[in-house]
Amino acid sequence: METAALETRALNCSFEANHVITDVNFTLRPGERRALIGPNGAGKTTFVNLLTGRLRVSSGHVLLNGEDVTQLSEARRIRLGIGRTFQITSLFPKMTVRENVFLAVAECDGIAGNLFRSVFSHGRQLARVDELVHRVGLSDVADVPAQLLPYGRQRLLEIAVALALRPTILLLDEPAAGIPTAESHVILDIIATLPKEIAVLLIDHDMDLVFRFAQQISVLVRGSILVEGSPDDIAADSQVREVYLGDSKHGRPAAA
Amino acid sequence: MTTMPVSRNVSVTIRFGVIRSGLIRLLKLLPWLVIASLPLVLAGYEPLATQIFVMILFALSLDLLVGYAGIVTLGHAGLFGMGGYTAGILSVHGITDPLVTALCAMAVAAFTGLVFGVAMLRTKGLTLLMLTMASAALLYEIANKATGLTGGEDGLQGVAFSPLLGVFAFDFRGKTAFFYSLTVLFLVFSFVQVLINSPFGWSLRGIRENDARMAAIGCPIMRRRVIAYVIAAALAGLAGALQAQTTQFVALHSLGFELSGNILIMLILGGSGRLYGAFIGCPVFMLAQDQLAKQDPANWFLGLGVILIAFVMLAPGGILGIAARTVDAIKMRRRA
Numbered sequence: 001m002e003t004a005a006l007e008t009r010a011l012n013c014s015f016e017a018n019h020v021i022t023d024v025n026f027t028l029r030p031g032e033r034r035a036l037i038g039p040n041g042a043g044k045t046t047f048v049n050l051l052t053g054r055l056r057v058s059s060g061h062v063l064l065n066g067e068d069v070t071q072l073s074e075a076r077r078i079r080l081g082i083g084r085t086f087q088i089t090s091l092f093p094k095m096t097v098r099e100n101v102f103l104a105v106a107e108c109d110g111i112a113g114n115l116f117r118s119v120f121s122h123g124r125q126l127a128r129v130d131e132l133v134h135r136v137g138l139s140d141v142a143d144v145p146a147q148l149l150p151y152g153r154q155r156l157l158e159i160a161v162a163l164a165l166r167p168t169i170l171l172l173d174e175p176a177a178g179i180p181t182a183e184s185h186v187i188l189d190i191i192a193t194l195p196k197e198i199a200v201l202l203i204d205h206d207m208d209l210v211f212r213f214a215q216q217i218s219v220l221v222r223g224s225i226l227v228e229g230s231p232d233d234i235a236a237d238s239q240v241r242e243v244y245l246g247d248s249k250h251g252r253p254a255a256a
Numbered sequence: 257m258t259t260m261p262v263s264r265n266v267s268v269t270i271r272f273g274v275i276r277s278g279l280i281r282l283l284k285l286l287p288w289l290v291i292a293s294l295p296l297v298l299a300g301y302e303p304l305a306t307q308i309f310v311m312i313l314f315a316l317s318l319d320l321l322v323g324y325a326g327i328v329t330l331g332h333a334g335l336f337g338m339g340g341y342t343a344g345i346l347s348v349h350g351i352t353d354p355l356v357t358a359l360c361a362m363a364v365a366a367f368t369g370l371v372f373g374v375a376m377l378r379t380k381g382l383t384l385l386m387l388t389m390a391s392a393a394l395l396y397e398i399a400n401k402a403t404g405l406t407g408g409e410d411g412l413q414g415v416a417f418s419p420l421l422g423v424f425a426f427d428f429r430g431k432t433a434f435f436y437s438l439t440v441l442f443l444v445f446s447f448v449q450v451l452i453n454s455p456f457g458w459s460l461r462g463i464r465e466n467d468a469r470m471a472a473i474g475c476p477i478m479r480r481r482v483i484a485y486v487i488a489a490a491l492a493g494l495a496g497a498l499q500a501q502t503t504q505f506v507a508l509h510s511l512g513f514e515l516s517g518n519i520l521i522m523l524i525l526g527g528s529g530r531l532y533g534a535f536i537g538c539p540v541f542m543l544a545q546d547q548l549a550k551q552d553p554a555n556w557f558l559g560l561g562v563i564l565i566a567f568v569m570l571a572p573g574g575i576l577g578i579a580a581r582t583v584d585a586i587k588m589r590r591r592a
Contacts, residue, residue, distance in 0.1 A: 052472070054472070074471060074472060075471060075474045075475070075476065078472065078473065078474040079474055084472070086469075086472075090466060090468065090469045090472070091466065091469065092461070092462050092465040092466050092469065093465060093466070094465055095458075095461065095462070095465060099458065099461075102455075102458065103458060103459060103462045103470070103473060103475075104473040106455040106458070106459065107459070107473045107474045107475050108473075108474070111455050112455045112456065112458075112459045112475065112480075113455070113456055113459075113479075113480070113483075114454055114455045114456055115450075115451060115454050115456045115457075115483075116450060116451075116454060117454055117455075118450065118453045118454060119453055119454060119455055119457075119458055120453070122455065161473065164473075165473060165474065
């Protein structure tokens, strides 16, 4: 059996008496394209925060490439290959697109503590910054402060910053939130250009996006995994339709 | 592949760039040369100019913290005073070389900054502000009580330094002090400029703008902030040593809260986070202080207060902030 890129075993998280995540066993294989869906308040973002180490688990384990990282800090896990974007855009607002990406590239390459050499003499890193900015289609605004970008393009910058850290696992927390549906395919295009070894977990409300993207879907309801399977299985699952898709006919996934 | 034409373009751009950056470098030296030739025109103002240089140097070290690392401190004089007392006490005990004592002052201030930095920088915002105040108050009280070493309230007596490089004695008219402090200021300014354009300098800006996000890209925030604090401390200590060397005196108020507050005001007045803010804010503040004190020796602080309130309310970016906005407005109009 191959080692999972990311795995949780009996993961629990509670805030006082509130169980937000209950006994979640979850597996993400190397190179897998998986989506995590679930109604509002199901605990999706909390789950991501547990994976990245932003939140502490109450009990259970998080395994990265078979290694237990439950006790490791967020920074350590990032170095081991967990990259993420944030549901609520979290950038360096007054810094330009290029500067935003450079910060991440510099940390990843271990040159960010360099005191005496100008940023502009780090040619290799600057080239990589330009390549990443180009990949997410922001070359035309490379020198514009992040806060002046339209929201949708800030989301793309988020992805560039995450990719700058050379993740082996990429967690995308609602990357398409706030992007007009017509443009959300841009996100899929970017994911399609990623190396196949990178495992991607997409969390989103946009069913159209999710069903076009995912090989596998996990459905999280009230902190537990309700069901997992291929998009077709999920679309056909009566439980899922009941709690998540509501009573509406599942026309949207079929439209994909 | 279409790399050929691109690379040709690049080489042309680079050649232009070299000429242009060379010109810009010369232009940037010009103000320094103008200042250096001031004694020819304004003889007798050397001591005042020296004081201003020392304050600019001090404000520059503060800008590294406030303007770049996002560490607002009301205890920066503590580090300035540590440098001043180190240089002064060494000279009283027979180590009188200006450069040696200045280096010792930097080392002691840096070590002080390291100790306090490690203790304080886990906190942020108001808590950190209070802790920085407390740190300087602590040093002040130690200097106040250790009269055998510091002279306590009377100040340190008998401070005297040997000639700079063994050649240039600190003369009455203050010429040596003038050129010495101007040179040190120039060197420090060049260093700080390199620093803020380094990956380290950028990461400080990142921490100031969004420290949670910096953590999420794997940045050791605490370590970066401590390093920034230690560097700023060393430079503040250097400023303190210069003050001791050029005035031949060290007093308790060089550790005091008033100086911590004033230097912050000077920086805000000029504009923080711009390096040149220190060069504008310090002279403006010191000349305004001078004029206001002449007009109304009893209530001049009131005048200073009014100016400050006006700035904070109307021009939060300081004098340089106003200038930058004016330039932007002109550019916008031209484009339209």
